[in-house]
Amino acid sequence: MHTMTIGDRIAELRLRRKLTQEELAERADISVDVIRKLEQGRRTSARLTTINALASALDTEPGYLLGQPVTFEVGDNQEDGLPSVLALREAVSPVADLLGGDADPEEPPTIAALRAALRSTETIRREGRMGEIGLLLPPLIRDARAAVHASIGADRAAANSVLAVAYQVAATTLAGLGKEDAAFTAMERSLAAIRSCDDPGLETMAASTLAWVFTRQGRLADAQRIALARAEKIEPGFRSSPQELALWGILLLRAATAAVRQEKHGTVTDLMRMAKGAAESMGEDRLVYATPFGPTNAGIANVNFLVEMEKADEAIAAARTIPNLRSLPPTWRARFQVDRALAYNDLGKDRLAGRALLLAETDAPEWMRYHSTSRRLVEELWGRASRPDTELVGLAARLGLAG
Numbered sequence: 001m002h003t004m005t006i007g008d009r010i011a012e013l014r015l016r017r018k019l020t021q022e023e024l025a026e027r028a029d030i031s032v033d034v035i036r037k038l039e040q041g042r043r044t045s046a047r048l049t050t051i052n053a054l055a056s057a058l059d060t061e062p063g064y065l066l067g068q069p070v071t072f073e074v075g076d077n078q079e080d081g082l083p084s085v086l087a088l089r090e091a092v093s094p095v096a097d098l099l100g101g102d103a104d105p106e107e108p109p110t111i112a113a114l115r116a117a118l119r120s121t122e123t124i125r126r127e128g129r130m131g132e133i134g135l136l137l138p139p140l141i142r143d144a145r146a147a148v149h150a151s152i153g154a155d156r157a158a159a160n161s162v163l164a165v166a167y168q169v170a171a172t173t174l175a176g177l178g179k180e181d182a183a184f185t186a187m188e189r190s191l192a193a194i195r196s197c198d199d200p201g202l203e204t205m206a207a208s209t210l211a212w213v214f215t216r217q218g219r220l221a222d223a224q225r226i227a228l229a230r231a232e233k234i235e236p237g238f239r240s241s242p243q244e245l246a247l248w249g250i251l252l253l254r255a256a257t258a259a260v261r262q263e264k265h266g267t268v269t270d271l272m273r274m275a276k277g278a279a280e281s282m283g284e285d286r287l288v289y290a291t292p293f294g295p296t297n298a299g300i301a302n303v304n305f306l307v308e309m310e311k312a313d314e315a316i317a318a319a320r321t322i323p324n325l326r327s328l329p330p331t332w333r334a335r336f337q338v339d340r341a342l343a344y345n346d347l348g349k350d351r352l353a354g355r356a357l358l359l360a361e362t363d364a365p366e367w368m369r370y371h372s373t374s375r376r377l378v379e380e381l382w383g384r385a386s387r388p389d390t391e392l393v394g395l396a397a398r399l400g401l402a403g
Helices: 006-016 021-028 032-039 048-058 062-066 085-092 111-126 130-150 153-176 180-194 201-217 220-233 242-261 265-282 295-308 312-319 330-346 350-363 365-370 372-384 390-398
Strands: 286-288 291-293
Touching: 006 021, 006 032, 006 048, 006 062, 021 032, 021 048, 048 062, 048 242, 062 201, 062 372, 085 130, 085 153, 085 180, 111 130, 111 153, 111 330, 130 153, 130 365, 153 180, 153 201, 180 201, 201 220, 201 242, 220 242, 242 265, 242 286, 242 291, 242 295, 265 291, 265 295, 291 295, 295 312, 295 330, 312 330, 330 350, 330 365, 330 372, 350 365, 350 372, 350 390, 365 372, 365 390, 372 390
Parallel strands: none
Antiparallel strands: 286 291
8 A cells, every 4th residue: 555755745735736846846935856856756855944834835734744643553552441532632622611511520539649640641751652641641631620620729729730731741742643723722721721720830831832832733933932922921030940941941942943944043043042051050951840951952952953954964063962861851862863863864874874763762662653754764764775774674664664
């Protein structure tokens, strides 16, 4: 069975829009040669800046062109049920909110139990175990909603804090599966819960998550605006705590991600300079609301931006200077290795690109199966290899790219 490539999707939408390759190139402000090579299968991958430009010109989401997975995989050891996108949608948007009539559990969990469940879910998310997230999130959201309805005072505020974060985890999970509109709904729910919660830092993390959802939708200017507007509100001062510096830095990196995909390289440089300053003031990485920030995370973000700006030599050099990489969660380390692989691929060093991808898989094997950039790069390396590389063929098979 033929699997649609990026080029197939571009050609399909281009023809629907009644555009020639030249007209699409003009709309997207990219070379017509890039479009030809993608549609003819001579290229199987493209920069995210190119993908975003093409998605905008074709009026679609970048995720559609990338062909990212759209549902949960079934793991070998999932004996307690199957993860379900539909169940997650139902938890985020229950019909009872429209019709009423569905009663909450008579005995909702305690705040301590809710917090423990949330911590467990966040750990699983950092490790990239998507299937388990799909199993755990729907009941966590339902339980947190029930606790909100059953509580008053401080307990109600605490339950709303758990609910707000659970909705944000749902938003990032749904966006990762190409369900950006459902992710936005989850963020609307999160923001509503934040208005009644007991943790002011959650509003900042909501801005960060919303910026990421907008980035996944291809709404790059909106993503940058959301992140920078919140960053301006919380800009730290001389006596700011490490957590306050971290929250500000996280927003700057979100804004820089949107800026680099718009090819606003000067803006990226300015934002990275401020983020690095905040990280250096902290002195070490901290995990803030399940998100790391500090010198290490700022360093790997810089590598990512250099790759996106097509500065492969600088990216490889910068990657060698990253301090204390093992301090970061597995999915962050895996993303860093994928960036190294992209840089080596740009330099024509396929063997080193393959080794970096294998390191990424070591850190977060399940995350790799859902990460469209990793999948495309493995496919590209495997497709042009002059002779089969046993390890790369094995990786392709584990990613479902080879029989």
